[in-house]
Amino acid sequence: MLLYALQRTGLAILICITSMVMLFSALKLIPGDPATIMLGARASAEMKARITEELGLNDPIPVQLATFFGRILQGNLGTDMWSQRPVTQIVLDNLPYTLVLIAAGLGWAALIGIPLGCYSAIRRNSFIDKFTAVISVGTISIPSFVVAIYLILFFAIELGWLPVIGAGERGDYLDQAVHLIMPAFALGLGWVGYLSRIVRASMLEVMGENHIRTARAFGLPEYRIVKSYALRIAILPTITLLAVAIGGLLSSAVFVEAIFARPGIGKLIVDAANMRNFPVVQGGVLTTVALFALAMPISDILIAWLDPRVRATL
Amino acid sequence: MSGNVAAIRDLSIRFDTQQGPVYPLRNVDVDVPRGQIVGIVGESGSGKSTLALALMRLLPGNAVVTGGEVELLGKDLLKLPAEEMRGLRGTRLAMIFQDPMTSLNPVRSIGQQMLDIQYRSPASRAEKIAKAADALKRVGIPDAREQLKRYPAEFSGGMRQRICIAMSLLQKPELLIADEITTALDVTLEAQVLHLLRELRAELKGSILFISHNLGAVAEICDRVVVLYAGEVVEQGPVFEIFDRPQHPYTRALVECDPARIETTTRELPVIPGDVPNLRSIPRSCIFAARCAEVMEVCRRDRPPPTVIGKGHSARCHLLEGVES
Numbered sequence: 001m002l003l004y005a006l007q008r009t010g011l012a013i014l015i016c017i018t019s020m021v022m023l024f025s026a027l028k029l030i031p032g033d034p035a036t037i038m039l040g041a042r043a044s045a046e047m048k049a050r051i052t053e054e055l056g057l058n059d060p061i062p063v064q065l066a067t068f069f070g071r072i073l074q075g076n077l078g079t080d081m082w083s084q085r086p087v088t089q090i091v092l093d094n095l096p097y098t099l100v101l102i103a104a105g106l107g108w109a110a111l112i113g114i115p116l117g118c119y120s121a122i123r124r125n126s127f128i129d130k131f132t133a134v135i136s137v138g139t140i141s142i143p144s145f146v147v148a149i150y151l152i153l154f155f156a157i158e159l160g161w162l163p164v165i166g167a168g169e170r171g172d173y174l175d176q177a178v179h180l181i182m183p184a185f186a187l188g189l190g191w192v193g194y195l196s197r198i199v200r201a202s203m204l205e206v207m208g209e210n211h212i213r214t215a216r217a218f219g220l221p222e223y224r225i226v227k228s229y230a231l232r233i234a235i236l237p238t239i240t241l242l243a244v245a246i247g248g249l250l251s252s253a254v255f256v257e258a259i260f261a262r263p264g265i266g267k268l269i270v271d272a273a274n275m276r277n278f279p280v281v282q283g284g285v286l287t288t289v290a291l292f293a294l295a296m297p298i299s300d301i302l303i304a305w306l307d308p309r310v311r312a313t314l
Numbered sequence: 315m316s317g318n319v320a321a322i323r324d325l326s327i328r329f330d331t332q333q334g335p336v337y338p339l340r341n342v343d344v345d346v347p348r349g350q351i352v353g354i355v356g357e358s359g360s361g362k363s364t365l366a367l368a369l370m371r372l373l374p375g376n377a378v379v380t381g382g383e384v385e386l387l388g389k390d391l392l393k394l395p396a397e398e399m400r401g402l403r404g405t406r407l408a409m410i411f412q413d414p415m416t417s418l419n420p421v422r423s424i425g426q427q428m429l430d431i432q433y434r435s436p437a438s439r440a441e442k443i444a445k446a447a448d449a450l451k452r453v454g455i456p457d458a459r460e461q462l463k464r465y466p467a468e469f470s471g472g473m474r475q476r477i478c479i480a481m482s483l484l485q486k487p488e489l490l491i492a493d494e495i496t497t498a499l500d501v502t503l504e505a506q507v508l509h510l511l512r513e514l515r516a517e518l519k520g521s522i523l524f525i526s527h528n529l530g531a532v533a534e535i536c537d538r539v540v541v542l543y544a545g546e547v548v549e550q551g552p553v554f555e556i557f558d559r560p561q562h563p564y565t566r567a568l569v570e571c572d573p574a575r576i577e578t579t580t581r582e583l584p585v586i587p588g589d590v591p592n593l594r595s596i597p598r599s600c601i602f603a604a605r606c607a608e609v610m611e612v613c614r615r616d617r618p619p620p621t622v623i624g625k626g627h628s629a630r631c632h633l634l635e636g637v638e639s
């Protein structure tokens with residue numbers, strides 16, 4: 001089990017390293033002088049020279065790559081070119097907002113979607129099953145930024161019930177929660193339908209398996225069979241799905257944060273890219289990749305922990 | 315109430331499939347007298363498991379009972395409300411399924427599952443665990459308390475089958491349905507399990523419906539034998555009658571094949587030339603006519619009714635008509 005955990009984590013680290021190299025090369029591949037691109041064509045020669053020096057752009061490529069890795073390993077993502085603050089600090093300031101947003105979006109989606117899928121499987125072809133099937137197709141195909149815009153139009157502008165901008169007062173948890181409602185709703189909506197369909201499908205499969213018949217043959221109550229015998233198995237594919245979903249959620253979060261003017265990694269990257277603030281873009285992207293890469297081993301380990309069949313093969 | 319824990323009368327079942335209907339059981343009559351072991355023999359696909367599942371009322375969703383009546387433990391099985399049916403399962407009625415590899419829940423430990431099925435018992439958790447460990451010991455699983463913590467994937471097929479048997483023993487059922495339970499076991503274990511079944515009957519005055527491919531095992535422990543062929547009961551009677559004086563050509567082909575082989579080595583039924591009939595379109599003739607060595611004109615025209623040959627012994631064969639006693 002421990003070995004397995006180490007293997008999975010090792011793989012995640014490998015993914016991070018690969019993406020770091022790709023990120024590094026991407027910046028090298030942008031045609032033209034990096035300093036000019038960052039500063040614009042009208043920057044003075046000495047400013048360009050200073051930036052070039054600061055970013056170590058005169059060193060040979062392998063040296064640059066080595067310095068790049070060395071710095072990152074020390075947790076140093078570079079310095080913001082405008083504010084001169086360390087990028088690591090900026091990223092860490094913004095990261096919690098994104099994590100809370102994703103957790104809230106995915107959380108409500110799971111809280112509604114999983115029971116809904118379960119119910120749809122057990123009461124197949126019931127009104128709720130058919131209703132969710134139709135609604136799911138709709139919600140899955142609407143991008144979260146569209147949802148966000150309509151939410152704002154209706155709840156913020158028309159009704160004036162919910163705040164539109166920002167993440168709420170620092171330290172005022174209630175205010176922050178109120179600010180979280182619309183973004184989390186927009187982010188999670190598509191996932192409600194998606195999760196309910198996935199859970200329904202795997203639930204239907206599991207309910208047809210022989211061990212369910214055994215449980216019934218011993219007269220176990222149906223709710224117990226569903227909860228302890230079927231759902232425990234049917235939930236497993238969902239865990240893998242959620243890990244993969246983190247990638248999609250991170251990119252949806254970019255839009256949602258931008259629309260609601262919420263601080264967060266997504267908004268950070270977008271703003272920095274607009275200002276050609278490459279160290280910040282790099283730091284933001286790297287953090288995102290690391291989050292994504294970490295989600296996979298976490299879900300693998302979780303599944304191995306929850307599924308004795310997987311554990312037995314380790 | 316009659317002396318039967320189960321009395322099946324004229325039971326017919328249909329499966330609806332995408333390729334059309336299948337008729338796995340037709341006009342089946344079977345009695346399971348209290349305290350007896352009734353063997354069901356028949357080739358693979360003859361409807362043995364379907365019959366067992368019908369008694370448990372656990373038939374797959376595409377099954378339809380098209381006719382007949384079943385009296386089970388004094389109740390009208392086919393009309394019993396679902397909750398009352400559930401009340402019988404795991405208390406007065408238990409079943410051990412054919413495929414041990416998939417019959418246990420993969421994500422719950424053996425102990426959890428054995429505790430789960432005792433949910434009706436007022437005993438303490440410790441008592442229930444002790445009872446579970448005891449049941450495992452009875453089916454020859456060493457180190458029972460440790461095994462309770464393990465999961466099905468950690469056991470071999472034979473071990474899992476023994477666990478399933480142990481689970482059904484927790485219940486002390488009045489009727490135990492055992493569907494090919496010795497198939498996954500080696501000869502010594504098989505002997506042990508057969509011994510257990512006999513004990514169960516002696517101790518608990520329970521009845522057992524013993525479904526098997528193994529004629530040796532059937533001859534050894536059963537009181538009565540029912541021979542199923544392609545969804546029809548072709549012959550049934552007391553075990554010695556079936557083995558010593560088989561009347562139906564199919565039964566004769568089975569038991570007279572080679573007595574030595576049947577009693578010891580064979581674990582499968584002997585092979586009889588010809589094809590098993592297609593259960594999609596049932597001929598109006600005798601169901602065995604196409605493979606029967608003694609087939610007559612009338613056999614291809616009419617389906618023979620059951621003919622009573624002796625006490626509790628009957629067979630569906632035109633050859634027997636007129637010899638009625």
Ligand SMILES: Nc1ncnc2c1ncn2[C@@H]1O[C@H](COP(=O)(O)OP(=O)(O)O)[C@@H](O)[C@H]1O
Nearest residue numbers: 329331336338357358359360361362363364374
């Ligand atoms: N759910 C089902 N749908 C359609 N056909 C089925 C189904 N279950 C079993 N059958 C068919 O019914 C016949 C009897 O099966 P079964 O009772 O399992 O036989 P046995 O236990 O004697 O091997 C077989 O031909 C089998 O293919």
Ligand SMILES: [Mg+2]
Nearest residue numbers: 362363364412
């Ligand atoms: Mg079978």
